[in-house]
Amino acid sequence: MKRREFLVKAAGAVGAAWLSRGVATDVFASSTLGKKFSATDTVTIGSTGIKTSRLAMGTGTVGVGHHSNQTALGIKGLSDLLLNGYDNGLRFFDSADTYGSHPHVAEALKHVQRDKVTVLTKSWARDPKTMRADLDRFRHELGTDYIDIFLMHCLSEGDWTARYQGVMDVLSEAKQKGIIRAHGCSCHSIEALRAAAKSPWVEVDLVRLNPIGSHMDADPQTVLSVVKEMKAAGKGVVGMKILGQGDMRSRQDEAIRYALSTGVLDAFTIGAESKAEQEDLMRRIAAA
Numbered sequence: 385m386k387r388r389e390f391l392v393k394a395a396g397a398v399g400a401a402w403l404s405r406g407v408a409t410d411v412f413a414s415s416t417l418g419k420k421f422s423a424t425d426t427v428t429i430g431s432t433g434i435k436t437s438r439l440a441m442g443t444g445t446v447g448v449g450h451h452s453n454q455t456a457l458g459i460k461g462l463s464d465l466l467l468n469g470y471d472n473g474l475r476f477f478d479s480a481d482t483y484g485s486h487p488h489v490a491e492a493l494k495h496v497q498r499d500k501v502t503v504l505t506k507s508w509a510r511d512p513k514t515m516r517a518d519l520d521r522f523r524h525e526l527g528t529d530y531i532d533i534f535l536m537h538c539l540s541e542g543d544w545t546a547r548y549q550g551v552m553d554v555l556s557e558a559k560q561k562g563i564i565r566a567h568g569c570s571c572h573s574i575e576a577l578r579a580a581a582k583s584p585w586v587e588v589d590l591v592r593l594n595p596i597g598s599h600m601d602a603d604p605q606t607v608l609s610v611v612k613e614m615k616a617a618g619k620g621v622v623g624m625k626i627l628g629q630g631d632m633r634s635r636q637d638e639a640i641r642y643a644l645s646t647g648v649l650d651a652f653t654i655g656a657e658s659k660a661e662q663e664d665l666m667r668r669i670a671a672a
Contacts, residue, residue, distance in 0.1 A: 421644050423666040424473030429502075429650050430620025432566040432587050434532055436502035439669060440476035440622065441469045441662070442655030443485035446629075450484030453657050463491035468659045470496055472666060478653040479526075480506040480537060481518065486525035493527055503528065504622075506537035506570055506590075512550040519558055533588050534564040542575030545583045552585050566620070574602040574610070581613040588620040593649070595642040598628030611648045623652030636665075641672045 423439035445453040509515035555567040568588035571577040656662035
């Protein structure tokens, strides 16, 4: 069999497999099919007005305890990796206090035009006082007067929009003052995700999504049904766990094709650990 014939049949088999599992058939069959994508495409995050690159540079692979695979590269190492992405057209820096990546992002920001980059970060604060302190500390650590997207990190409670109303009010006030440009959350349970979909306060949601359900809030079809509700409400949706926290590392093309084909992600974040890996990822997205 010729290589071209093999690729066509292989792509058809992957698509058929997704459809046979019932994964968002109507979305999959949308205008995204046959469309060309690039990691550097300029996208708008929901109704926020924030324009950035389709691919965000993640800094939190196995991010816990103020450490991650990316921060292990050192401040210069990770900063150089972010700047390599920037030089290749990526404009989205994904960070978090939990990853310990703020100093690394700050170093990269010294070498770029600030308004050309979207900075996203996340806080574990669960009370208003801690959130106010985090807003000040994070801006200091990042070396910036404002943060583009600020998320409540790793929410799992189904009643979080009532339980943490005080924290949400602090972020609403910060947006009014120009300290942040948009607020939202990252969810780590289907109950929290459903609450986020229904909350008018959520402007951006970081959603775990991949075709095998690895490290997700529920099976892909269930998650997609909730995310479609978010999209209908005008919320920005940024995908994470695209490679299933490494479970699809040997199936990257399949994972990327899935993320692009769903039609529900404004952007998605993947953490590369070297310039070669980063550039290979960009090539794979273009080839998908």
